Amino acid sequence: AGESLKYHATRTDQNGQSRAYFQGRLMQCRNCPKKHQCMQNPEAANHRKGKGRQVSFTLENKRLPNYTDWMKHRVDSQKGKEIYSHRMSVVEPVFGNIGTNKRLNRFSLRGRKKVQGQWQLYCLVHNIEKLANYGRLAA
Template identity: 45%
Template sequence: MDAHPDERRSAKGKPWLSNRTDNESAKMATGKGVIQGYTGVAAVDAKTQIVVDAQVHGTNSEQELLLPVVEAVEPFRTPNTTLCADAGYHSEANLKALAEGGVDAYICDNDYRNRDDRYAGQASYKDKPDPLWDKRKVVKKARCFRPANFTLAEDCPHCVCPAGNKLYSNGSNCTFNGYVAMKFRGAERDCVPCPLCDQCLRTPDTTKTRQVAFFQGKRDSEVRYAERMKRRIDSDTGKRMITARFATVEPIFGNLRNNKRLHRFTLRGRAKVDGQWKLYCLVHNIEKFACNIYA
C-alpha cells in the first residue's frame, strides 16, 4: 500500500478493491453474489415524492454516503425538516455529526424490527427455496449455565450458582464496551469437585473456576448517540417516521428498477454513471410533476 499512496481508501484506511476497466467502481455484495458497480442514493421529499438529490459513489459502504447527501439537501431544508434513513446509514459517527449539526433525524438500526411488535413473525414470510423451509431462527439451548441461572445476593457481596455454591466479587465497578458490570468468581474448592462442572464450564479440563458478570447498564459519562437514536426509533413518533420512510422512498426505487428497467448501470466511470442515475431520477420527477399538474 505504501507504493501507491494515491489509492482510493475507505474510512478504515484500506484501499478499495477495483478493476482495470473501471477503477472508480467497487465490489458490491448483493443477493446475486459480488458484482463490480456503484451505489446510487437519493433524497426524496415525503410530500411530493420528488427526488431532491441523487448521487452515485464507488463504494459498498452506505454509512459514508449519509453526510454528503445531508449537506447536498441543505438548501431545501427548513427548521421543521426531519430526515429519515434506513439502517445502512446508521453509525455512531453519522449520528454524532447529525446531533452536533442540529439536524433532526430518525435513522433506524439493524435490530429495530426485533424490538417492534409490528414485525413479530415476519421471518415466516421471507422468500423460501421450497415451500417446506421456514427461515425463522431456531432458538438453541445454551450448553452452559447463563448469568440468569445465578442468584445475586441482596447486598451484592456474592452470587449463588445453580449448585448452591457462592461466587465472590472480584470487580464491583467494571466496564465492558461501555456497560457497567459486577464480576464474580468461584473458588477452586467448590468448582473443581462440583457435579455440575460440565454444565457450568465450557472447558472444564483447562478452566478450574467459573466467572460470571452482571451488567447494570450504560455508563452515564459516555455519550452514546446510537443508544439515543434507538430510544427515538422505538418511540411512537419514531415508528411513524420509519413507516413513512417506506412509503416515501421505496416506491421511487421500485419505479426506476421495474417500470424504467434500470436493473444495472450501463456506463463506466463515476461521472458518467452519476449522470445516468440523475437522468433516471429526472424522468421520475417529470412524471411526478405531470401527474400533479393534471391531477
C-alpha cells in the first residue's frame, strides 16, 4: 500500500544463507485496506502483541575469493589431504606438549637471544624426554 518497512535484522537461515528481515509498523498494518492480501495472518495486526507485515530477502554473496577460500581449496584437494594427514606426526604434538605439559604459554625473558635460548632449552627438554621414553632399543 505504499508504506515503508523498517529494517529488523540480518541472520543466517538453516541453509547457511544470509537473509535481511524487514517489518512494517503495527499501526500501519492495523488500518491498511490491503492487509488481507499482504499478510498471512491479518488478525495479528488487530491485537497489541501482534506484528506488522514481515518480509525477508536472501542476500547474494558476490564477493571475490580470498586467501581463506584459496587455502580451503588447497587443503581439500587430494594432495592437500595427503600432506595434512602428516601434521600430527611431524610438529604439532611438539608444540602441544611444550605449551600444555611444560606450560610455556609465554616467555619470561626479553630480547631475541634470550628468548631463543629459552626456547632451545624447552626443545632440549622435550627431546631428552623423547629419548628417555621412546629411545630405548628393543632387546
